[in-house]
Amino acid sequence: MFNFQSESQYFVPMLQVLVTLGLVPIISYLRYLYLARAFACPAFPAAKPAIAKHTNNSLKVFMPLTFVCFAFGIAVAWQAQSNQSELFNWDNQAGLMVLFFIAAIPILHIALKQKQLYAILLQYTDTIRTASLKPIKWYQLLSPSLVLAVVAAQLLFVSTVFYFKQHPFPGFAGYANLLGALLLNGVFITTLFTIYRSNQFKAIKLPEHRQAIKSKLLDVNLVIWLIALLNLSLTLWISGTQWVEYKLLVQSLYLQFVIVTMAYTLTLPASVIKAADQP
Template identity: 25%
Template sequence: MWQNYLLYGVFLGQIFVLSVYFPRKILGLIDTTIMQRPSADYPKLYPIDVTVIQGKLKLFALFNCLVVALGLGILAYSIFNTTDDLAGWDDQGVLVSYLMLQYIPMIFLAVQGFIYLNLMRDKNKSIYRSADSTPRKLTDYVPKTLLICALVSYVLCVATIIYFNQYPFDGFAGLVNILGVSVIYVGLGFGIYQKLYGKKYNPLKATNDRKFETTVVLKLLVLSAIFSSLYLTISLILASLDMRDLGNVIYSVYLQIFVFYIYQVMKFDQVDYSVYKA
């Protein structure tokens, strides 16, 4: 029974961190930027009216409120009905499905940000910044030790899968797990390539700001690869020991730690906004 209460506590943390804490921090950063840098003084920063931006942010906040309400409902149902699993269903299924719902507001905001940058690019087509002559290599932004960790964690994960393929446990999916973790690495690798060599959507961004943003994004992608392979490795080991419930707890805790890390590396106060002045 203690495993259930541990899972309930972790699930409550997932609701708070991903749908309350992080969204409020993002909204606070954007609101502060709008207040401290009005469109009258920074016209290049606003390709659309501020009221339109605020309307999108209110919709983002509403999405998160609905997701929070649903999560609390799931938690309340599970506690008061004393079910063995969240919502009387499979724990992992509920955690993953709810996580997908938590991603919807973030995806909405990301899409709006992409549209915003395109509008900014169109509005400032006549402005070009000189290209940075520094070679755009991955090791210019990510320490080699971190890249080695990503490789080692992948090899460890593959070795674990091969071992359990020789000595399977009940529910083991087989070598298809290698395909799964490989697809994740390929997808993240494509994201890294796009960030290094893809189109730059903001023509006004200062060189130092661009370098900082690229460093943060690339480190997050590499860390995502490391944690994904390590999580799969740990999950397989726990499943072989008939401790799947603990794996679900680790999964949710990992997500929360990762979100906290993302916020810590978001440094809006260090952005050079002088390039957006009239």
């Protein structure tokens, strides 16, 4: 008979490896190629040879890098399953985090290549760039519904901590959980500010297109922030109830969501790409 609690510690890591180290890197590279071919080439015809050379060189590094990361992840998950041990003969939850950081390597490589692609396009951009007559404020780029959802998730987490302060479970860290949430908030606020101030998209001529790109990136980070807060609350509720066997699955699904979302950002808004095909 299948026992979820005993079997999940083996199939959950394997699922995470297949998704984050197998499927997602392929999707991220395809989205990067789509960006180069559907936007960069039509918008910058003179840059086509440089773009083709850049994408070909990217593939030469990306494929072996992804293969090594994937093979390592499969070996770790298979070794744990074969020996009926925890990941890295250490700890499953910590092991999932290690696999998460390994899965981020191919995504970060593509992000770096994307940044280099924008630098190439900048060399073929005329020096005249249009600007908005009225500078847009940072809060105008944010989705109000997502901001409200993040605020609600903050209140939910604080309420959860206060509840378990009155009904503690073994291992509950008390109000120290709030400090962890503050650190998490600091990371995301810094990320949002960095995106808003970024000049990475100088090659994009129209200001409304640059704003659309930043708005998309800001919204994606708001979604990740929201899910991170909900994950913190859910983890506390799982630990404080009889559903502890689902803790590993919830953590893995969250990490998979983050990696998939990172890959999703490796392209431009549809409106910007569509405009590249128009004369």
